[in-house]
Amino acid sequence: MDTAEGADPAPLTEQQREIRRTLRDLLDQHTGPPATPAPQGYDPALWARMAGELGLTRLALPEEYGGTGHGTPELALACEETGRALAPSPLLATSVLAAPLVAALGTPAQRADLLPRIADATLTCALAVPGGSLGHALGLTGDNTTGAWSGDGRAGGVQARPAPAPDGWLLYGEAEQVLDGHSAGLLLVAAHTGGYARSRTLLYLVRPEDAGPGLVRTRRAGLDPTRSPARVQLRDVPATLLGEDPADPADITRALAAAGRTAAVLLAAEATGAARGALERARGHLRSHPADGSPRSAPHRLADLYVQVEAARTLTYCAAREPGPGPESGPLALAQALDALRAAAGEAVPAPDAHPYFRRAAADELLFGPAGRLRARAAERTGLLGEAAA
Numbered sequence: 001m002d003t004a005e006g007a008d009p010a011p012l013t014e015q016q017r018e019i020r021r022t023l024r025d026l027l028d029q030h031t032g033p034p035a036t037p038a039p040q041g042y043d044p045a046l047w048a049r050m051a052g053e054l055g056l057t058r059l060a061l062p063e064e065y066g067g068t069g070h071g072t073p074e075l076a077l078a079c080e081e082t083g084r085a086l087a088p089s090p091l092l093a094t095s096v097l098a099a100p101l102v103a104a105l106g107t108p109a110q111r112a113d114l115l116p117r118i119a120d121a122t123l124t125c126a127l128a129v130p131g132g133s134l135g136h137a138l139g140l141t142g143d144n145t146t147g148a149w150s151g152d153g154r155a156g157g158v159q160a161r162p163a164p165a166p167d168g169w170l171l172y173g174e175a176e177q178v179l180d181g182h183s184a185g186l187l188l189v190a191a192h193t194g195g196y197a198r199s200r201t202l203l204y205l206v207r208p209e210d211a212g213p214g215l216v217r218t219r220r221a222g223l224d225p226t227r228s229p230a231r232v233q234l235r236d237v238p239a240t241l242l243g244e245d246p247a248d249p250a251d252i253t254r255a256l257a258a259a260g261r262t263a264a265v266l267l268a269a270e271a272t273g274a275a276r277g278a279l280e281r282a283r284g285h286l287r288s289h290p291a292d293g294s295p296r297s298a299p300h301r302l303a304d305l306y307v308q309v310e311a312a313r314t315l316t317y318c319a320a321r322e323p324g325p326g327p328e329s330g331p332l333a334l335a336q337a338l339d340a341l342r343a344a345a346g347e348a349v350p351a352p353d354a355h356p357y358f359r360r361a362a363a364d365e366l367l368f369g370p371a372g373r374l375r376a377r378a379a380e381r382t383g384l385l386g387e388a389a390a
Contacts, residue, residue: 020077023054027085040183041219041228042088050089051121057095058119062103065111066119072262076269076320083273086356088226090124093180096266098125098188100259105203105243105252114186126184128232130157132176134367137190138260140331141373145253150190150201158191158234160204169193169204169241174233177367181230182219188242189234200249204239211237224363226356258326264334265327267368268316271337275309275344278357282348305344312340328382335374338365
């Protein structure tokens with residue numbers, strides 16, 4: 001029951017096989033938590049090898065900014081392997097969530113400054129949205145054009161006002177559940193400006209080294225210890241606008257939604273990899289403890305789970321190869337992958353080393369789901385609900 005490559009809807013290239021093979025070998029060498037937990041929430045030495053030797057941070061970035069321009073399928077392969085090992089790293093926060101927004105919205109000067117540093121792993125990033133509603137902000141679980149996810153400009157959330165310095169801004173407010181927000185070298189903060197009557201949500205760049213005492217970043221104890229959520233508090237923190245002030249504020253929410261649909265594919269790949277890891281442990285536990293539970297039905301349950309995981313994997317790579325910005329099938333792939341991860345983790349719980357997979361399943365549902373809302377929003381976007389009603 002090897003799930004290594006059997007579900008790929010298209011054959012892997014030799015380069016893709018090499019990415020998978022070398023990353024798997026590297027992660028297998030770093031199994032288990034470090035003796036002394038790093039303050040970053042991940043192993044800096046492992047991250048340096050993942051980014052430097054394997055070039056994971058360069059995979060989906062344009063060549064003109066130091067990337068390799070391979071795109072989503074190659075990055076999905078990397079995410080699948082990091083998910084299988086439940087490897088903590090800034091890959092999700094930096095390369096999946098933040099870098100596409102810098103590439104889509106940044107000015108030429110901002111892209112030239114930030115993207116090469118993301119590509120060579122000298123800069124990590126975090127996306128901070130108010131209210132902890134990351135899935136809604138990315139348009140995955142609700143309509144992000146309404147502004148409800150960021151407070152609609154009312155009290156609360158994060159507010160932006162012009163600073164005395166030219167082209168400067170000051171941010172005031174806080175954001176919860178910011179992945180890697182305690183250690184990132186750059187924060188992308190969603191904030192309101194223009195007052196309640198003319199409020200619009202824009203994205204701002206906050207550089208912690210220039211923020212002063214007004215920026216307080218606190219790592220929180222999350223359900224999943226391999227994720228690193230943080231509370232980010234801003235008290236008149238200096239910031240710069242990401243890109244230009246758009247004539248149509250909906251440009252920002254559209255960019256967030258497009259980035260969200262691509263992120264959904266990569267999150268689905270990560271969840272599928274985690275489901276594979278949980279399934280491997282469930283199978284190993286059954287082999288070593290054949291008398292546990294219902295021995296006759298257990299192999300059949302594992303076979304059903306295998307089919308569910310492979311279906312999620314197939315849907316994920318079909319979405320990864322979908323042309324155009326923001327694949328429409330990304331959220332559906334994520335919903336399928338979250339269901340598969342939850343089912344595989346539940347089956348693997350009797351195994352002594354399977355509880356981290358169960359925690360990952362629950363944490364991902366809270367951050368990016370639940371699966372039912374992902375499907376409902378995807379159906380709403382594609383008009384399926386209207387067709388069914390008609």
